[in-house]
Amino acid sequence: MNTPPSPPGAERADGSPVRIGALVPLTRPGWVEAGQHLLIGLESAVRDVNHADGIAGRPLELVVRDTAADPQRAAAAVDELAGLGVAALAGEYHSVVARAAAARADALGLPFLCSSAVLDALTEQPTQWVARLCPPQSRGWRTYADFLLGAGHRRIAVATQPSVYWATGTRVLRECLASRGGTVIELDMSALTPAAVCDELADRRATALLLLVGHPEPAVPIVQSVRHDQRLxxxxxxxxxxxPEFAEWARLLGEDGAAIPFLRYLPERLSPLGVRVGTALRERLAQTPSFVAFEGYDTIAVLADVLRAHGADRARTAESWPRVAVEGTRGQIRFSRTPGVSVWQWAGAPIQVVDRDPARPDRFRVLHTG
Structure with a gap:
């Protein structure tokens, strides 16, 4: 596609702010707690950038828009932010929403660094305009399948709802398990109650149930039903x-929410920057920061580095993805082209399978790394 011109004022050196559009879910049906962690990570990095003289003396400024897990709302926000002259877009947690935002950013020629949405195909065709920090779903969920197989699980049930995200995850799991003699049993939560799920699990002799459903409904009632069914x-x-990464999970489920393995994108050890940032995030959140908060911080760290090196010109930002080399909170960030992934990808993003410790549900145990 042709490279559109940068908006008027993109290269001004008069001390006016360099603006970045931030897409985050802050209201239902979006996952609000995830959105709050993402936003605080973004804001914390902006504060640090501005304490270090901003972008060549110009302050960095976030222009925040609530996507509320709505793809149409996100696409409209991209249009609005592009018109406001933002240098780039950052953020988004929900994969289907990020896909809509990425498609619109690609069409408009607006750089978008996606923080937390994992769908492999964020755009229908390969694009120069979009890069991503979190691992693609295929890599993360293959790691999870390896964990299940290593723990001896070959007959897996998935409680699922209609969504391209859940359908893609189910396909990845099925392919990985089938290649090693495993089976995936789909349970359609649009047709089953939590009690009926328990009956299906008992009848089909599944050894594991995966929650490919929304939170808190119906995930929390399903966990409660399974935990209190003696057959299971x-x-x-x-x-x-x-x-289970977020505090609301532990608050709603208590001990029932422990020992439920999930994917988390943190390394065994944070970088020195990560240790410092983690302390600051903990103070702002009044709880242990999630991996999503670190993803938010790293997003701004990368964009600030690009903007300092190449200015606020949109085309130059997009052209710079393959030359990025930024020390983030979770390791050095570089982007490359990955087979099957349509955007510039941080291929080295860390992956863990962790759970909440039954003895101390506020503490996480690392069960597997990938």
Whole structure:
């Protein structure tokens, strides 16, 4: 596609702010707690950038828009932010929403660094305009399948709802398990109650149930039903999408929410920057920061580095993705082209399978790394 001109004022050196549009889910049906962590990570990095003289003396400024897990709302926000002259877009947690935002950013020639949405195909065709920090879904969920197989699980049930995200995850799991003699049993939550899920699990002799559903409904009622069904005392409950990462999970489920493995995108050890940032994030959140907060911080760290090196010109920002080399909170960030992924991808993003410790549900145990 032709490169559109940068908006008027993109290269001004008069001390006016360099603006970045931030897309985050802050109201229902969006995952509000995830959106709050993402936003605080973004804001914390902006504060640090501005304490270090901003972008060549110009302050960095976030222009925040609530996507509320609505793809149409996100696409409209991209149009609005492009008209406001933002240098780039950052953020978004929900994959289907990020896909809509990425498609619109690509059409408008607006650089978008996606923080937390994992769908492999964020755009229909390869694009120069979009890059991503979190691992693609295929890599993360293959890691989760490896964990299940290593723990001896070959007969896996998935409680699922209609969504391209859940359908893609189910396909990845099925392919990985089938290649090693495993089976995936789909349970359609548009037709089943939590009690009926328990009956299906008992009848089909599944050894694990994965929650490919929304939070808190119906994930929380399903966990409660399974945990209190004596027939299912030995079944593993898993949540690859990361629902147990956030404090609301522990608050709603208590001990029932422990020992439920999920994917988390943190390394074994944070970088020195990550340790410092983690302390600051903990103070702002009044709780342990999630991996999503670190993703938010790293997003701004990358964009600030690009803007300092190449100015606020949109085309130059997009052209710079393959030359990025930024020390983030979770390791050095570089982007490359990955087979099957339509955007510039941080191929080295860390992956863990963790759960909440039954002895101390506020503490996480690392079960597997990928």
């Amino acid at each position: 005392a030995e079944i593993l409950i898993g949540a690859p999408a990361g629902q």
